[in-house]
Amino acid sequence: MKEHITSFIKEKDLSENSQTAYSYDLDQFVDTVHGHISDTNLRIYQASIKDFKPAVQKRKLSAVNQFLFYLYQNHVIGEYHRLVLPKVTVAKSHDQELLDLSLFWEGSEIRQGRLIALLIVEMGLLPSEILQLKIVDIEPDFQVLRVGKEGQKRVLRIPDSLLDELTDSLTGTYLFDNNGKAYSRQWGFRQLESFLIEKGFKDLSAQSLREQYILKQREQGMDLFSIARELGLKTLVTLEKYK
Template sequence: MRDRISVFLEEKQGLSANSKQSYKYDLEQFLDMIGEQISETNLKIYQSQLSSLKISAQKRKVSACNQFLYFLYQKGELKTFYRIELLKQAEQQQAKPELLDLESFWQESDFPEGRLLALLILEMGLLPSEILTLKVADINLDFQVLRIKKASQQRIVAIPMRLLPELAPLMDQTYIFEKSGKAYSRQWAFRQLEAFLKERGFPELSAQGLREQFILRQMEEKVDLYEIAKKLGLKTVMTLEKYR
C-alpha cells in the first residue's frame, strides 16, 4: 500500500515540490495509523485521532487521504469508495497550552525526590515509568546521555548540563529512586511529585502537564517535530501536531 503513494503523486499534475512533500507526509502518517488494512473501523480511528489538531491541519489531512482513497478505488485496489468526514467541532476550541515559568523547580525543596522527578520530566520529557525503571548503569555522565530500554527497543537521550549535578550523587545506586536496591512504585512517584508541585504552587500540574511543558520548551527553541518525537519515544508526530 505504501508504494502506491509515489504512483498517486506522480499522477497529480501541477503540484509543487513542497506540496508533494506535504501530501507524502500526510499519507505516510495515515498509513502508519491504520496499517495496510483499510476499513470503516480503521478510518474512524484515524478520524478520531485528528480531532486534537487545528481545523486547518484536519482539513489538509482529510483532503489528502480522500484523494488517495479515491485513487485506490479508481485503480480497482479498493472495492469500496471510502471517504473520511471531518468531525463536528466543539463550540469552544481548547485553549493553547501556556508556557509556564518553572525556574523555581531548581531551588531546594522539602520533597527532593519529587523535585528530581519533576526536573527529569520537565527537562528531558521522560515518563514516570521510564524514570522509575531507569538503572544507573544506563546513565553516562561523561557523555551526558542515558539509555531508555522498552521491550526490545531502546533510545538514547541527552542529559542537560544542569541535571548532571543532580544525578552525580546517585551513581553508586542501582536505580535513581530505590529502597534497598529495589525500584519504587508508580504510586510512590505520584505522591512525591504531587507533594513537590503543591509546594511550588502548581497543584494543577501533573506528570503529563510537565511533559507538555517540555514539548512547549522544545518548540520555543525551534526543535523539529520529528526530533521532539524521537526524544519522547513516539513513533509518529501525530500527537505533536497541535503544538505547531
C-alpha cells in the same frame, strides 16, 4: 481493608468481568491509601489517577465511592467520604504558554519529587521511564542516559542543568532505589504531587509537565519529528496540535 473488598463485591450482582474490574480498581485504591481512609490519602489517590482518561477516572471513582459507602454502612469507618468526579473540559494544549518553573531549581525538602519533576520538564521522560532508570543506564562522563524497555532503549543527552543533579544520586541499582527494586507508580505520583504542592503548582501533573518540555523544545526551534524521537513516539499524531 482488603478483606472487605471481597464481601463488598459479593453483595453486588455483577458479571465476572465486572467483578474483576471492581477488584482491580479497589485493590489499587487500598494500596494507594495504605489501608487508611483520610482526607489527605483520598486526595493523594485522586491525584494518582488524574492522568487517566476521563472515562477511566469516572469508573474508578464510582467504584471507590460505592466501596466507601459500604465501609461506612458497615461501621468499618466512622465518617462518610465521597470523592467528587472531576469536571471534564476540553484541553487547549496548543494555546498554552510556557510557565515560569524556575522555582523547581530551588531547594526542596522533597528531593525525590523534585528530581522526578526536573526529569520530566527537562527531558520529557514519563514517570514510568524515570522509575525504571537504572544507574548503569546513566553515563555522566558521556552526558547521556539510556531509557526505555530492553531492545527498545533510546539514548538521550543529559542537559547541562541536570548533570550535577543526576551525578549526586548515582547509588544503588535504580536512580530511585527501593532496596534494589524500582518504586511503584503510586510512589512516584505521591512524590511528584508533594513537590508540586510545595512549590505552589498543585494543578500541574506529570502530563502537563511533559507538555512544558514539548513547548520549550518548539520554542527553541526543534521540529516535531525530532521531538517525537526524543519522546520515543512512533507517530506524530499526539504532537500535531503543537504545529
